[in-house]
Amino acid sequence: MNTTQHTLIILAILLMAAALLLVGAALLARAWRLKRNLATVEQKIAAHDRPSAAPDIQTPGWRDRLMALSANWIDTPVGRQFVAEEDRHLLDQCGVNDLRGKSLFFVARIVLAIGFSVLGLLLFAREGWLSVLLILFFGIALGYMLPKWVMQRVAIKRQRSAAEELPLLIDLLRLLQGVGLSVDQSLHVIENEFSNVLKVLGEELAIAGRQYSTGRSREQSMRRFSTVFDNEDLHAVSRLLVQVEHHGGAVQEPLKQFSERIREQRKLDMKERVGKLTVKMTGVMVLTLLPGLLVITGGMGFLAVIRALSKMGANI
Known part of the structure; x- marks a missing residue:
C-alpha cells in the first residue's frame, strides 16, 4: 500500500x-x-x-x-x-x-x-x-x-477522608446527644457548625438533611449516606441513628463503644502498615546499606590480602 x-x-x-x-x-x-x-x-x-413581574431571561x-x-x-x-x-x-x-x-x-x-x-x-x-x-x-x-x-x-x-472523619463524627454525635439534643437537632448542628471540619461526611449529611426535609423518612434519607462509600462503619452509624429515631433510648454508650472499636481498628491497621513498611525497608537497606557496611568493616582486610598476594607474586 x-x-x-x-x-x-x-x-x-x-x-x-x-x-x-x-x-x-x-x-x-x-x-x-x-x-x-x-x-x-x-x-x-x-x-x-404574573403580569407585574419583570422578565428575567438570560441567554x-x-x-x-x-x-x-x-x-x-x-x-x-x-x-x-x-x-x-x-x-x-x-x-x-x-x-x-x-x-x-x-x-x-x-x-x-x-x-x-x-x-x-x-x-x-x-x-x-x-x-x-x-x-x-x-x-x-x-x-x-x-x-x-x-x-x-x-x-x-x-x-x-474521598473514601479515605470519610474513614478519617468518622471517629470525629461519632464523638460529636455522642456529645450533642449527651446535652439533650435529638437526632435531627444533632445532625442539623453538625451540618451547619462543623462542615469545615467534616468536609466529606458533612456534605453527605447535608444531602440527607435536605432529603429528610422534603418528606422522606429517616431511613430513606440515610440510605445514600450508608452506602455511597461502601463502608460498613458508616452503614452501622446510619442504622443506629435510624433505630434511635424510631425507638428512642440512650445512644451515648453505644456511640462510645463504637468509637472505641473504630479507634482500636485504626490502631491495628496502622500497626499492619508499619509491619509491611518494615519488610519493604529491609530490601532497601540490603541494597543500599549493606555494600557500604561491607566496605567499611572488611575493606582494610581485603586491602591487606591484596597487598600480601601482590608481594608474593613479586617475590616469585
Missing part, C-alpha cells in the same frame, strides 16, 4: 467521523430547540400569570448549551452505555452525581475517545489496515476509560 492510498484511508476515516459528528450534532440541536421552545412556553405562561452560554444537549442523552440507551450504573455510583462517591456532573462525564468520554483516535491517526498511523484499527481501538479505549480512572482516584481520596 503506497502513501497515497494510506492518506486516502485516513481521510475517509476522518470524513466518516465528521459525518457522524454532524448527524449527532443535528439530533442534539433538534432536541435542544424543542427543549428551548418548551421553556419559552413555560416562561410565557408564568409571565401571563445561555455555549457551556450551558453543551450541558443541555448532553443532558438529553444521559437517560437514553447510548447515554446509559457511556454513563453506566457503576459510573453513576462512582460519581456519587465523588460528590458530583447531578445532571451537570453526569453531562460532563458523558461529554468527556465522547470528546476524548474521538480526540485520541484522530490524534493517533495523525501521529502514529502506518501503512495497512491493521495499524489503523489498532490506533482506533486504543484511542477509543483510552478516551473512554480515562475519565473513569480520574474519578476513581478522586473517589478513593
Whole structure:
C-alpha cells in the first residue's frame, strides 16, 4: 500500500467521523430547540400569570448549551452505555452525581475517545489496515476509560477522608446527644457548625438533611449516606441513628463503644502498615546499606590480602 492510498484511508476515516459528528450534532440541536421552545412556553405562561413581574431571561452560554444537549442523552440507551450504573455510583462517591456532573462525564468520554483516535491517526498511523484499527481501538479505549480512572482516584481520596472523619463524627454525635439534643437537632448542628471540619461526611449529611426535609423518612434519607462509600462503619452509624429515631433510648454508650472499636481498628491497621513498611525497608537497606557496611568493616582486610598476594607474586 503506497502513501497515497494510506492518506486516502485516513481521510475517509476522518470524513466518516465528521459525518457522524454532524448527524449527532443535528439530533442534539433538534432536541435542544424543542427543549428551548418548551421553556419559552413555560416562561410565557408564568409571565401571563404574573403580569407585574419583570422578565428575567438570560441567554445561555455555549457551556450551558453543551450541558443541555448532553443532558438529553444521559437517560437514553447510548447515554446509559457511556454513563453506566457503576459510573453513576462512582460519581456519587465523588460528590458530583447531578445532571451537570453526569453531562460532563458523558461529554468527556465522547470528546476524548474521538480526540485520541484522530490524534493517533495523525501521529502514529502506518501503512495497512491493521495499524489503523489498532490506533482506533486504543484511542477509543483510552478516551473512554480515562475519565473513569480520574474519578476513581478522586473517589478513593474521598473514601479515605470519610474513614478519617468518622471517629470525629461519632464523638460529636455522642456529645450533642449527651446535652439533650435529638437526632435531627444533632445532625442539623453538625451540618451547619462543623462542615469545615467534616468536609466529606458533612456534605453527605447535608444531602440527607435536605432529603429528610422534603418528606422522606429517616431511613430513606440515610440510605445514600450508608452506602455511597461502601463502608460498613458508616452503614452501622446510619442504622443506629435510624433505630434511635424510631425507638428512642440512650445512644451515648453505644456511640462510645463504637468509637472505641473504630479507634482500636485504626490502631491495628496502622500497626499492619508499619509491619509491611518494615519488610519493604529491609530490601532497601540490603541494597543500599549493606555494600557500604561491607566496605567499611572488611575493606582494610581485603586491602591487606591484596597487598600480601601482590608481594608474593613479586617475590616469585
